[in-house]
Amino acid sequence: MDEALVQLQRYALALENPPLLVVCDMERFRIHTNWTNTVSQCFELTLDDLHDPKARQKLQWVLAKPDKLKPGLTREALTRDAAQRFAGLAAGLRARGHDPQAVAHFVNRLVFCMFAEDAGLLQNHLFSRMLEVAHGNPTRFLPMTRELFGAMKSGGMAGWEEVPWFNGGLFDSDNAIPLSATEIGQVHEAAKLDWSDMDPALFGTLFEGGLDPDKRSQLGAHYTDSEKIRKIVEPVVERPLLSEWKDKKSLISKAMERAIGTKSVSVRTKALNEARALFRSFLEMLWNFRVLDPACGSGNFLYVSLIALKNIEHRVNIEAEALGLEREFPRIGPEAVLGIEINPFAAELARVSVWIGEIQWMQRNGYGINRNPILRSLHTIECRDALLTDEGGESSWPEADVIVGNPPFAGGKLLRSLLGDQAVDQMFAVYQGRVPAEADLVCYWLTKAWEQIQAGITLRAGLVSTNSIRGGANRRVLESIVDAGIITDAWSDQPWVIDGASIRVSLVSFALQGEAEVRLAGC
Incomplete structure (x- = not known):
């Protein structure tokens, strides 16, 4: 059954990614949900189960009403729930005086352990069982966690369980932070979520929660x-x-x-x-x-x-x-x-x-x-x-x-307060004649991306910006790109109006293909 599912998964794209994947060995049916952005579920039925009208109804839904089997929980909701739980944990550890960078690194490890367990990389619910033991005796949390992290660093044993070699920079040491019984309980509850279905594209919410709030604006985190x-x-x-x-x-x-x-x-x-x-x-x-x-x-x-x-x-x-x-x-x-x-x-x-x-x-x-x-x-x-x-x-x-x-958003007038005089003076000197001193920070990325294209190093670029790019010193940067070619909408290939204040751009992409061509996407 597992091998049949693997074969089916490999051809799902050719079948236009159907929302349900069903495998059968003539005695059992397994219905795997496959909707985009939903947490996947598996329903298993046997031939004997088909005496039950509710079980038969599931097979009827497969053939006639597949939406009836669509899971209610989206991957986005799952990931946001998980991120909120760990943002609170990170804030509590910082409040106790732990270094924000050490907290972020530690929380990141916990998150990956949960994913690894649900993805079958940590066998036998090793991480959850460890949390359950530690919840009853918080003093055991630190040594057990360090043993697990050490095993994940190079491969080895954690207790009686064999742990694969993970490495990758994330598990560069066995360092861990002690947690209270309440905090261990919070982590244990979070571990009950299906982390194998979390959405990495929403991982940024965890990123923002794990950063030191006092430094978030300096780093342009968004x-x-x-x-x-x-x-x-x-x-x-x-x-x-x-x-x-x-x-x-x-x-x-x-x-x-x-x-x-x-x-x-x-x-x-x-x-x-x-x-x-x-x-x-x-x-x-x-x-x-x-x-x-x-x-x-x-x-x-x-x-x-x-x-x-x-x-x-x-x-x-x-x-x-x-x-x-x-x-x-x-x-x-x-x-x-x-x-x-x-x-x-x-x-x-x-x-x-x-x-x-x-x-x-x-x-x-x-x-x-x-x-x-x-x-x-x-x-x-x-x-x-x-x-x-x-x-x-x-x-x-x-x-x-x-x-x-x-790229990070910071208005030209805020650069010195955010980056410091020395960094700003160096930036102005290096990019003199290419980016006006009054321009927003994002314009430096636009300029460098366009120069990569002009040099033949890059084919295309697409960067998110704000509407402020259409005016003031920012506009001069955009016009330097515009002057190099024809402006078109990347979706419809229709010309853009660029007179006066009519440029309203929030998503910018541009390319140099044959004769110079600039594409502006979105508005």
């Missing part, structure tokens, strides 16, 4: 909802790749038709080799495709971009298989997304969010996950300043095919 993220990722990442695949698939289809329609062995071999080469060249391009978020925060854009790339790879494999080619094992992983983030906890959380997304995708689509270690250190998500080096020079960005993200 949260972008999934809808806005998809409005950027779809035109910048997904649509161009799928369009390119459509053209490539047409050529593959014609080559396969020639192979099937000929009696000549040499012609057939040549046509098959051509089809395989076209398929392989597209996959190689996908495998080397990189998405950069130069202000990645807790990794929401990186997570959504990674899932988009993995879905495209999966779709390409299925469609190539339908044409008669052999599908490849999925190879796109967390290394496909690059990030720059100045706050160390946020950078760590971005790595964890991306890894959770990777593990969830592989399991939901019927594939095994990497082990030894389960989490590799993601050096592609860097903890540093995206604008200035430690020496006060200009910070470089890694090469990437596209740039997406939500």
Whole structure:
């Protein structure tokens, strides 16, 4: 039954992602819910159960009224509930005098332990059983937690249970913070949620709750909802790749038709080799495709971009298989997304969010996950300043095919109070003549992204901004991009009106393709 489900999951995309996945061995039926953004459920029925009208009704709903089986709890609601619980825990630990960074790191570990347990990576409810024991005797919490974290760092034993090797930077030591009986109880209650279905794209809520509130404004910490993220990722990442695949698939289809329609062995071999080469060249391009978020925060854009790339790879494999080619094992992983983030906890959380997304995708689509270690250190998500080096020079960005993200918002008049005179003076000196001194902080990201495109390093960019970009010093930055080409709406390819104060932009994406072309998405 499990193997049948795995096979079904691998072809769900080709079946247009049906909301119910049903497997049967002639004695049992398992109905797995598969709605987008809902917590999945499994209903199991036996042949004997069908004597019960309520059980028979479930099978009738599968065939006639599938919405009757739709779970009421969404992944968003689940994740928000979990985030709120841990925001309260983090606030309590900070109030007791613990270092905010240590608190954030510790809470992040607890969250991942819950996910690992529900995803089957920590066996036999190890974490929940540990919490249950500690709840009755809080003095045991610290040594047991340190033993678990130490085992997750390098693999080993926690009590009588074998623990896989996790690593990845998250479990870099066995450090833990003691909790009171009440706090242990709160964590234990949170562990009863289904963490395997949590939504990493909403992990930013936990990020904001885990940061030191006094430093949150300095760091430009902010949260972008999934809808806005998809409005950027779809035109910048997904649509161009799928369009390119459509053209490539047409050529593959014609080559396969020639192979099937000929009696000549040499012609057939040549046509098959051509089809395989076209398929392989597209996959190689996908495998080397990189998405950069130069202000990645807790990794929401990186997570959504990674899932988009993995879905495209999966779709390409299925469609190539339908044409008669052999599908490849999925190879796109967390290394496909690059990030720059100045706050160390946020950078760590971005790595964890991306890894959770990777593990969830592989399991939901019927594939095994990497082990030894389960989490590799993601050096592609860097903890540093995206604008200035430690020496006060200009910070470089890694090469990437596209740039997406939500750069920090800070008005030009607030820069000195938020960043300090020295940093602002260095920034003004480095970007003199490119960004007006009065411009908002976000304009530095717009300028650098556009320069990456002009240099041929990046194909496209999509960044979230505010309507303030249409006026004052900000407008001069936008006009410097506008002057380079034609302005069009990324969804409809219709020209934008740019006279007077009519530019109203909240989502900005632009590209240089052939003759200079600037795209502004959203309004």
